[in-house]
Amino acid sequence: MTMAKPKYELILLKNMLQPGYTGSLADYERAGGYQALRKILGKVAPAEVTAMVTKSGLRGRGGAGFPAGIKWGFLPKDYQGPKYLCCNADESEPGTFKDRQLMERDPHQVLEGIAIACYAIGAETAYIYIRGEFVLGAKILEKAIAEARAAGYLGKNVLGAGVTIDVWVHRGAGAYICGEETALLESLEGKRGLPRVKPPFPATAGLYGKPTVINNVETLANLPHIITRGPEWFASIGSPPKSTGMRIFCVSGHVKRPGNYEVPMGITCRDLIFEHAGGMRSDKPLKAIIPGGASASFFTPEHLDVKLDFESVAQAGSMLGSGGVTVMEEGTSMVWAALRLMEFFHHESCGKCSPCREGSSWLVQTLRRIVNKRGRMQDLETLTDLCQNIAGRTVCAFGDAEVAPILSTLKYWRHEYEELIRTAEANGSSELLMPAAARH
Amino acid sequence: MLREKYKAEIDEILSRYPLRRSALLPLLYLAQKEEGYVTEAAMKEIASILKITPPQVYETVTFYTMLNLRPVGKFHIQVCKSLMCALVGSDTLLGWLEVRLGIKPGNTTKDGLFTLSKVECLAACGTGPMMQINDDYYERLTEEKVDRILADLKRDGTSSLKSGPFMWPERTDG
Ligand SMILES: Cc1cc2nc3c(=O)[nH]c(=O)nc-3n(C[C@H](O)[C@H](O)[C@H](O)COP(=O)(O)O)c2cc1C
Ligand code: FES
Numbered sequence: 001m002t003m004a005k006p007k008y009e010l011i012l013l014k015n016m017l018q019p020g021y022t023g024s025l026a027d028y029e030r031a032g033g034y035q036a037l038r039k040i041l042g043k044v045a046p047a048e049v050t051a052m053v054t055k056s057g058l059r060g061r062g063g064a065g066f067p068a069g070i071k072w073g074f075l076p077k078d079y080q081g082p083k084y085l086c087c088n089a090d091e092s093e094p095g096t097f098k099d100r101q102l103m104e105r106d107p108h109q110v111l112e113g114i115a116i117a118c119y120a121i122g123a124e125t126a127y128i129y130i131r132g133e134f135v136l137g138a139k140i141l142e143k144a145i146a147e148a149r150a151a152g153y154l155g156k157n158v159l160g161a162g163v164t165i166d167v168w169v170h171r172g173a174g175a176y177i178c179g180e181e182t183a184l185l186e187s188l189e190g191k192r193g194l195p196r197v198k199p200p201f202p203a204t205a206g207l208y209g210k211p212t213v214i215n216n217v218e219t220l221a222n223l224p225h226i227i228t229r230g231p232e233w234f235a236s237i238g239s240p241p242k243s244t245g246m247r248i249f250c251v252s253g254h255v256k257r258p259g260n261y262e263v264p265m266g267i268t269c270r271d272l273i274f275e276h277a278g279g280m281r282s283d284k285p286l287k288a289i290i291p292g293g294a295s296a297s298f299f300t301p302e303h304l305d306v307k308l309d310f311e312s313v314a315q316a317g318s319m320l321g322s323g324g325v326t327v328m329e330e331g332t333s334m335v336w337a338a339l340r341l342m343e344f345f346h347h348e349s350c351g352k353c354s355p356c357r358e359g360s361s362w363l364v365q366t367l368r369r370i371v372n373k374r375g376r377m378q379d380l381e382t383l384t385d386l387c388q389n390i391a392g393r394t395v396c397a398f399g400d401a402e403v404a405p406i407l408s409t410l411k412y413w414r415h416e417y418e419e420l421i422r423t424a425e426a427n428g429s430s431e432l433l434m435p436a437a438a439r440h
Numbered sequence: 441m442l443r444e445k446y447k448a449e450i451d452e453i454l455s456r457y458p459l460r461r462s463a464l465l466p467l468l469y470l471a472q473k474e475e476g477y478v479t480e481a482a483m484k485e486i487a488s489i490l491k492i493t494p495p496q497v498y499e500t501v502t503f504y505t506m507l508n509l510r511p512v513g514k515f516h517i518q519v520c521k522s523l524m525c526a527l528v529g530s531d532t533l534l535g536w537l538e539v540r541l542g543i544k545p546g547n548t549t550k551d552g553l554f555t556l557s558k559v560e561c562l563a564a565c566g567t568g569p570m571m572q573i574n575d576d577y578y579e580r581l582t583e584e585k586v587d588r589i590l591a592d593l594k595r596d597g598t599s600s601l602k603s604g605p606f607m608w609p610e611r612t613d614g
Contacts, residue, residue, distance in 0.1 A: 092561065093561075101607055133506070135576075136603070172465070190463065259609040324565065
């Protein structure tokens, strides 16, 4: 299956779609690579670079959508000691597989972005925290780093401008939570990946307690283009002023052509699914959409005309998150889908906060009971109650994430839950509140 | 002993970080590569290299699913079972593997060749059903592909069906 001719001028996937493009340094340079770094190093003041990024409106592509330039601006101004940049390449949100493509197919685009960010924030060291399973991605990055060092784009005295930018690849080892920025820092420090209480924010006390910026791979890959073509150009793409630029959506599920599609922010769900991803894979109609990774609330066919930008998706009750769009056809059980996601969250709960640690286990047990036709009507109340006692009561946003699939499926497909439970009641297979032997 | 065999590599790893403990995961990977799993002796040695206590190493190891505290088969098959893969048939894939290998997830075949595991999302959700075997991804799996992969691995120790640098949809020149 190959890519149809794109409808828009691509930014991030442009190089890699050229026939023969291998992602080598030579290929990247031929495509205009490292010109942005040349343009700024020793010529444009770091604060100016940050101002450009702020002006571009670039918002984080990792999940939270925080404006990148503003985040950089939070670093202490007169601080002389070491600062760090961490490139978040953990890509662990189910439904998301774009960073893998960016790193494996055009690694220098990511490295140039890292170098630009390091220069802007005054960091001499950057760590790429890549999920452990991406063995190939880590190898490709390491090779690219060696090439870039040899060519003077990284290392000591980059491009003769007296700036040091050392980049290291650091592999995670299988833990979703290490994509959360403070858990990432803990993991990078050689510890269990338990999120930190904020404040202090990483901008003031991050890696090794030093000022640190954490940015997603895709966020960083946008930087060379913003520098080369100007923040105004970038800010004119997508849904300005709040959702600028292109976005790589990772489409999965029951569509004809799943895959990564780079489109301007603000195209509709319908456009993405039916134009780009080829529509439904069979004649079964669309039933549900997850618009922004496993942590995002479900959408229904009613939401097909929602624009995929930060504001519109939030207004419609979900989030754009990581850009993972999952499509489900009629016939998919929404209770089963919620259970699958909940099993993921239960498995990945780091165990630090009791509402999430215990609650995720109870949620899985309750959902499993319902799916297995052993549920009872009170279970619906229990689910809601548990969700309400997890969301907002944890150190990190994992707690809010894990309840979204359940609360949204309960909202739109409550009848499916009820049907399963009614079957259980009719069969007499509802689990009793206590084992029979314990009741008197 | 890791220190004797990998002195240069360990020194290089340590040089990347201002604090030694950051080298913990890289050193654990080194240990796992050496023995196939992380042994108690390796944990003690790594603790001494990093100047931390063995329990500090152990508590970290137990947090991460990719670090094995027990030996696994020569080929560790990890099938993604998360929602996006489940929508396109990961349960069926798991079924094929259970039948072919004659084991349930969590077990190793008697000849020590294959360990079968169910895992959570591996960031290949658009190309499911998929599995990882040792360092390699295998995507868009069908029954025929699975048979070929298992046969290739038994015969050659590797399979040409593994994924290369990822791009999906593919570009026209492949
Ligand atoms: C549970 C959890 C998992 C996350 N996983 C990832 C991830 O895999 N990759 C990522 O870039 N951001 C992830 N994030 C978001 C990061 O915490 C952080 O916001 C992001 O890396 C910042 O970069 P950005 O501003 O460029 O998006 C996760 C957040 C949470 C709460
Ligand atoms: S759900 Fe299987 S790789 Fe993401």
